Amino acid sequence: MLYIVIFIGLFAFVGYVFYKMYSKKTEQFPVHWHDILLKEVKFYRRLEPKEQKRFQNRMMQFLGEVYIDSVDFEIEELDEILIASSAVIPVFSFEEWHYPTVSGIILYPDSFNEDFEFSDKSKSKQIAGVVGTGRLEKKMILSRKALYHGFKNSNDKRNTAIHEFVHLIDKMDDKIDGIPEILMQNAYTIPWLKLVHDEMEAINDDKSDIRAYGGTNQAEFLAVASEYFFENPRLMKRKHPELYQMMAECFRVKI
Template sequence: MIIYNFIFFVLMVFIGYAFYKKYSKAVKPFPKHWDQILIKEVEFYRQLSTSNQLRFQNRMMQFLSEIYIDSVEVELTELDEILIAASGVIPVFSFNDWHYTTLSSVIIYPNHFNEDFEFSHKSQSKRIAGVVGSGRLEGKMILSRKALHHGFKNDNDGRNTAIHEFVHLIDKMDDSVDGIPEILMKNPNVIPWLDLIHKEMKAISENDSKLRAYGATNQAEFFAVASEYFFESPERLQKNHPELYNAMSEKFKMK
């Protein structure tokens, strides 16, 4: 029953999104009080110059004009929207004209969920914090609210679920989630990047890395895990993995 309810909800989200796109294309002004919320909650924003903070604000509002955000069995809050938009802007902040063309909506769940998108107390193996959809969920991202907020509460653990999932979207823009984000790199750089990925994944497997173990799952997860670390703790990544830091800086144009 839960899975059928979810499918029905997805259909409602799709209808709502179509309506939203038809009638809400205008970019709304940035709410002034959001500035203090961002300063308090988002380290990346806090470290920006005043001019770049203004640019970040504009990018957020552009994002919110293009992506429909909804929630399941939990009331969507202002902070949810702010953190989702910030998560989408951070990885592509250095790219002036960026749009998530493969994303239509973000759906917030109250907590982690399982492979059947169940999150009730009765469901087992509730271990998924976020996912970029495929198949019937193509164009949708599902995030645990608990994981979304945790990603911005702890700036020292190198974890941020929402950024992780947006990096998967970036990786997917060449139609393949494989850890080789062609939109961020030139072809001659592919082989050195793959060599570095495999070296770093081996180090994780041998417990000789500061990156979390999930990064050794496959190339795509390595890229997303490394990106979390890069945007959450760039100084630590530079200290502990200088070669990887330089490669990430080049790809995300953060040099």
């Protein structure tokens, strides 16, 4: 009898926790964020007013589903705005979207090493963003400096936060392999892989303006190409028309 009581109590507690998690109220979009978005986020600026409203709602939905924490500084409004924008931009054309592969974002003031330390930059590889694994499963760690830079300069075709959210999209089929099944129909897979391998070969032969990191593997190519697509679509369309068309079909958007 005691075991039954304990089981019922535990079941009730777990149910309560899940209720609190999934009944978190989505807050209203702060009106003054509109002007900040117009200033800071080019993707938002290009949208029609009706679509801007939908972008706002998607931002607040995302912020209602994850927590954002920081290391050695206080979170500010712009941090939340840019993180939420980075989450929404790649999936804006998908009517219903949630990120089951992330529950929290941890923001560091600057780049960090593989041990998530940022005090000494002289002795180890520096990282601007990463999707966590193991004890950091369902966490994303971002450099605040890189987050801001991604929205300040589109000419360099880099946006660290969008890069990491594309990894999360890729991970939704349980594999970060550069073939995001949720974005691609089966018919796209073979031509996509051929295109990826051709583009990676060009990168590694120093015959492409796509960032060298995209030549590392298929997963990094997808994330790097997505940065390029959302940051400077006109240039991609001119220099890589086939890749641009494939990205536009996957993300269901023409920019």
